Amino acid sequence: MNRRGDRLEVRAFSLAAATLLAFTLATPAPTAPTVDKIVADYVAARGGLTKLRELKTLRQTGRIFAGQGREALVVREVKPPGRIRVQFTIQGVTAVFASNGTTGWKVSPFEDDMQIKDLPDEVTNEAIDQTDIEGPLVDWKAKGHTVELAGKETVNGLATYKLKVTLKSGAVRYSYVDVASHFEVRVDSTRQVKGLDLKIETTFSDHKKTGGVLFPRRIEIAAEGRPQHARVVVDKVEVNPALSDALFERPTLPKP
C-alpha cells in the first residue's frame, strides 16, 4: 500500500538502470539471442511445453487493491477456448462478469443493478484475449501472432528482452522477459479508457509453481501518467479444476 515508497524505489531503480545502461553502451554488445531462443527459454522457465499443454482449466483466487480504500476478493476462472468468469466480492456483495467465448454478460450489484446484462463488445473481446492460459508467446507461430525482438530494457532493476508481440487480432503488446530468470516480468498494452488510448503497464513478480507451471503471485497494473497502481495478490492457484461450460453461459431465467 506504500505507493510513495514504491515510487521512490522505482526512481532509485531507474537511476541505477541509467548508470548500468551507460556502462553497457560503453562496452561491445554481445550477440543478442534470437526470438526463438528467448521464447524457448521462457517456456522452459514456466515449466516446459508439456506441462503448459496439460493446462486445461485454471482458477486463481486473490485480492485486488486499487487505492483510495478500494479492495475486493477476486476469483478468476478460465476454460479455453474463450471462456472466462471473474467474480468480485466486496463487503459480502458478489458480482459476476463472464464470457462464453462469443458473448459476455454480467450481474453487478455494485452498479445498483441486480439484473443480467450484456457486456460491451470491447470488454468481452478483452476478456476473451485473457483466456489463452499459456500466454501468446507459447506457440506464437501456430497461433498466428508475430514476435520481434525490440531491444533490451531494464524493468525494476532487471535486464530484460523487449519483445513486440502482434496478436492475430492486430493488437500489439510488448513483453519483457528477464534475461537471467527468463520469467515474463512486464507486459505493456494499450486500452481504451473513456475513449482515450491509455498505455497500461502490467508487472509480474513473486513467481511460484503450481502443478509444475510458474504463475506470478503479485501483479501490478498501472496506467501511463497515473500514480495509482492496482495491485493483485494471488493467494491461491488451482490447475485443472472442474469447470462446467454452464458457468460461462448467460443464465436463462424463467419467464415471470
Add this chain to the structure above:
Amino acid sequence: MRKLPFLLFLAPAALFADVVYLQGAGTISGKIVEQNAEIVQVDVGGGIVGVPMSRVDRIVKARCPLDDYEDRAAKLAANDTAGWLKLAEWASQNGLPMNAHDAYEKALTSSPDNAEARQALGYTKLNGRWLTEDEAYQASGYVKYSGEWMTPAQAQIEQTHSAQEKARKDAEYAAVAAENRADEAEAKAEEAEKEAKKAQEAQQYGYPGYGYGYYGGYAYGVTSWPTGTGPGLGAGSRPSGGGRR
C-alpha cells in the same frame, strides 16, 4: 440445565447469517434486517443493500465471514494492537474491506504510529509526518482530474480530449437540433396549409370555426382519463395527455 435444549435450538439461527442468491448469478451475504414481498434489506457490515424480491432466487442461512469478524472483534480489548492488526488482515482476506478498515483504525487508536495500520489505510510517511493518499499525491506534484490522480501533462491530455469530445457531441447535437427544427418548420407549414384548406372548406360548406377547437379539447380529455380502468388498458397504463390523473 432445563433451559439447555431451548438454547441449543436457538443457537443455529443466532450463529448463521443470510446469503441472498440473485437470479442467474451474484450473491449478497450479511444479516437480513427487513424483508417483505417487494424487497429484502441486507446489512453487509458496511451498510444496507436492498434487493428487489423479483431478483432473488433463494435465501439461505449460512455462516458468513461477517459473523466470524463480529465474534472475533467482540473478544478483543481496545488496546490490543496486535490483535486488531491480525483481525484486519483476516477481514481483508475474507472480502470485508470495510471491517478491515475499522480494525486498522482500532489498531491506530492504541498505537497511532503503527506503520502496518497506517500503510494499510493508505498513509505515506513524508518528512516524519503521515500523509493521506491524497495529500501524498498532491505533495508529489500530481493533480486530480475526473476523480483520478495523474501527472499535470496527463491531465492536460485528458482535458483536451474531453473538450474535443464535448465539441464533437455539441456539434452533433446542434446538427440534430437543426434537422429537427427544419422538420418542425416543414410540419408547421403542412399544418398551416391544412388549416387554410379546412377554413376554406368551412367557409365553403358553412361549418362553424369553433368545431375544430372543440374536437381537440375532447381528444385530450379522453387520452388522460382511463388510468388503468378503461377498457383495453392495463393497470400500468399512464395518461399521456394533460388533465385528470
